[in-house]
Amino acid sequence: MVVLEARNLTVDIPTEDGVVHAVRNVSFSIRPGSLFGIAGESGSGKSVMTQAMMGLLPNADIRGEVRFEGRNLIGLPASEMRKLRGGRIGMIFQDPLSSLHPYYTIGSQIAEVLHAHERISPEEARARVIDMLGRVGIPSPADRYDDYPHQFSGGMRQRVMIAMALILKPALIIADEPTTALDVTVQAQIVALLDDMRRDFGTTVILITHDLGLLSSVADDVMVLYAGHRLECGKAANVFRAPAHPYTAGLLRSTPASYKPGSELAPIKGRPPSLLATPVGCVFAPRCTEALPHCATQPPPLRVYSDGVESLCWLEKGAGTTAPVPPRAKATHHAGQIEPVATVENVHLTYQVGSFFGQKRTLDVLKGVDLTIGKGETVGLVGESGCGKSTLARVIAGLTPATAGTVKVLGRDMGALDASQWREMRRQIQVVFQDPFGSLNPRRRVGSIIGDPFRLHGIASGEERKAKVRHLMEIVGLNPEHYNRFPSEFSGGQRQRIGIARALALNPALIICDEPVSALDVSIQAQVLNLLRRLQRELGLTYLFISHDLSVVRHICDRIAVMQGGKIVELATAERLFADPQHPYTRTLLAASKAPPAPTGGKDRVLAETRQVAS
Secondary structure: OOOEEEEEEEEEEEEOOEEEEEEEEEEEEEOOOOEEEEEOOOOOOHHHHHHHHOOOOOOOEEEEEEEEOOEEOOOOOHHHHHHHHHHOEEEEOOOHHHHOOOOOOHHHHHHHHHHHHOOOOHHHHHHHHHHHHHHOOOOOHHHHOOOOHHHOOHHHHHHHHHHHHHOOOOOEEEEEOOOOOOOHHHHHHHHHHHHHHHHHHOOEEEEEOOOHHHHHHHOOEEEEEEOOEEEEEEEHHHHHHOOOOHHHHHHHHHOHHHOOOOOOOOOOOOOOOOOOOOOOOOOOHHHOOOOOHHHHOOOOOEEEEOOOOEEEOOOOOOOOOOOOOOOOOOOOOOOOOOOEEEEEEEEEEEEEEEEEOOEEEEEEEEEEEEEEEEOOOEEEEEOOOOOOHHHHHHHHOOOOOOOEEEEEEOOEEHHHOOHHHHHHHHHHEEEEOOOOOOOOOOOOOHHHHHHHHHHHOOOOOHHHHHHHHHHHHHHOOOOHHHOOOOHHHOOHHHHHHHHHHHHHOOOOOEEEEEOOOOOOOHHHHHHHHHHHHHHHHHHOOOEEEEOOOHHHHHHHOOEEEEEEOOEEEEEEEHHHHHHOOOOHHHHHHHHHOOOOOOOOOOOOOOEEEEEOOOO
8 A cells, every 4th residue: 555656757847958857757656654765966856856746846847647545646737736735745845934934923824724725713723723833842832823933943943844734634744855954953853753743643754855864764765866867765774774776875975974084985976967968878877986888878777676675777786885994094182282273262242132121131142162273173063053153153253253252363362453454364264154155156257256365365466366266276176167157057066165265265274164065965065075174184274163964073073062052061072072972962962963874785685676667
């Protein structure tokens, strides 16, 4: 028995550049009450496929069948699809803030779903909404009913979206990257909530994500998509134990959790193909380390193995294994031996947030922070959203003055600098931002963007500046010939390299990396992390690395500072922090972090069947 079954689903989207073949002949089935995971890099077709099933791509050419409760969703009249959406199929989107209307209260937006599908009084709707808000973990739900989205944290807004999806008790919920922007503790809460809800209501869940650690911890079945093709599918435990397709194995090899700290990561080489053209052979062949001669010219067959795993691949025995990469020696730093680049002493930051009956109200953001960043080391800064990580980074960079305490960079007090001295100090501190696209001006060419530091500080001009920019592009692995391209013409990983090149331009003493890889797929993330470590070795760089991904922090950082409530509650070397955390909050963070299990091999797996599939 299945709740949803797709047969040869194909989605073509017309664009100005041509027809994008977003999904190609994808078939799968989902058991009632299960959690079905869909994984793959950005652009693999995960979201497009589910949007097509839900009738949310009106201009797309959609072929094949998607049967839900016995009805084919493809070609279903719009009026019938509206009844199914929300009523029998709920959706949870990636960004809960943009999915909620800022002008309407939380309660009224959830109640609107009820009124759209049922004849119900306002009083009964309010009661049901309050009950559901309580079920998804919103404290004091009756009091929060009339609050607005901006009054909720990111995790609470995501709980509101789950309540909205569950309010009509649908048979199926599609959760599209519901935890990507959330901290590890909030991620764990949201995933546990989805798991509880499906057990309580019998709801089936489709979870779309590029986080393999997350999928390995909750999914019953998993499907791996690449360039619109289903490359592997099967029980999650079997797929993660022994990936049958080289692409799945490559994704697992790319995650830092699979390596000892400090070792070189092995990302998937190259980048996904253009979806404007249909490949002749295997779509993954140009990036595959195990490709055979005929992979580039002949469509691969579907291999079905004894444990139920299916792989679209020419390899009969499945993906090979890669020997573990030996760890590089990491620099060790001991108190008293560090040459400080930045020193933070008893820093406080207080904001005035208005007044109440004539009394000024204040908010303490930083509460006596002490931190030293030594030359040539990487110090990690971890903690939940709102703990003060980015605020501390802004104080160190001189962008936000501290209320009290001292910040010294290269021995100079940042609070005592005049305008000209501060401008000079700006050369010594650079920032690499989280969003590689949002931090680049889309209307300016890459050469101009990277060359801005030289222009603003009057260091080089004309051909000299152009030569320096081309050299920087070469250092970070970009083609200097792409000097005149715009940011939109680069991939996400390449755009992050542009941001890193811009930060390197003035040879700064300190680079602050604020969530520099959280928006990237695991294979691209591995490339950027390798680049940051290589540049540190070759140029003697010093990093303050902010992240909520503990596996990334463990891999790249020498020391890690854990922040909670505006204070650093624990500071230790990466090895010691993970081996023997001292503070309860640190132990909570580590317990919430999910990493995919290390593949153990499929020695007991045998090939059961080979099928030819449509090209």
